[in-house]
Amino acid sequence: MTTTESGARARTRREIVSAAVVALAQDPGASLADVAAAAQVSRTTVHRYFGERSELLAAVTVAVMDEILAATRRAGLDRGPAQDALARLCREYFELGPALTLLFSGIVEIREEDWACMDEDAGRGLSDTVARGQADGSIGADLTSAWIEHLLWTVLYAAWSFARERDVPRHEALDLCLLSLRKAISP
Structure with a gap:
């Protein structure tokens, strides 16, 4: 060959x-x-x-994980104010489109140990970003990093499904997502 x-x-x-x-x-x-x-x-x-279909789904899962990791890296969580970094992360994740649909619908299931591997590279950046925002007073000190991550995924799901189900322009759904996240994490 x-x-x-x-x-x-x-x-x-x-x-x-x-x-x-x-x-x-x-x-x-x-x-x-x-x-x-x-x-x-x-x-x-x-x-x-x-x-078999299961082999294809395994490859799709790896591809989705790779997309999430690449989007996290592109967001540059270590740059600028914490709330701006989280907004960049939301924008990057929102652009994943079909990959988000697979993740949110449960077609692709990322195992806990796979998330842990991704956390080594990307998730720590989220924790550091939250800590930075809490230190400068732009993120509520009473919110944990784990809660903010869960909240981020929740508002992304809401925005993505809102755009798809209600035929709302994507940029409007993303604006609502960012506004909701900013209000939810502010002190």
């Missing part, structure tokens, strides 16, 4: 997983044939990479 073939194989696998994220977000019951159609490959090709 040549390097080009390996690169093409990896690219096809990524395209199948990306198509699966979108297809499953639109229809949780999407079959491997539906994913193949979305990826514009044959069903046989999908089966070559993923023999």
Whole structure:
């Protein structure tokens, strides 16, 4: 096998997983044939990479985790005022779109130990950001970091589902999300 073939194989696998994220977000019951159609490959090709739906879902879970971690890094939680950093994080997460749908709907379940691994890299930044905001008085001192993280995910879910279910423009839903988070965590 040549390097080009390996690169093409990896690219096809990524395209199948990306198509699966979108297809499953639109229809949780999407079959491997539906994913193949979305990826514009044959069903046989999908089966070559993923023999069973569970294997594809495992790859989708890893892809969603990677997206969350990359979004957390892009938010730059260590830069600027704490409330601004949390707003950047919400904006980054909100843009995950179909990945959020899979996470919020339970199609993708990230195990506690996987969250713990991600926390090593990204979650500590959230705790540090909250502590920084509490130290400068911009975040309520009576709120724990764990509570603020849970709250962040909750308002993101509310905004994302509000935009989808009510056909509200995404930017309006995101504005409501940011306003709600800012009010909830202020001292």
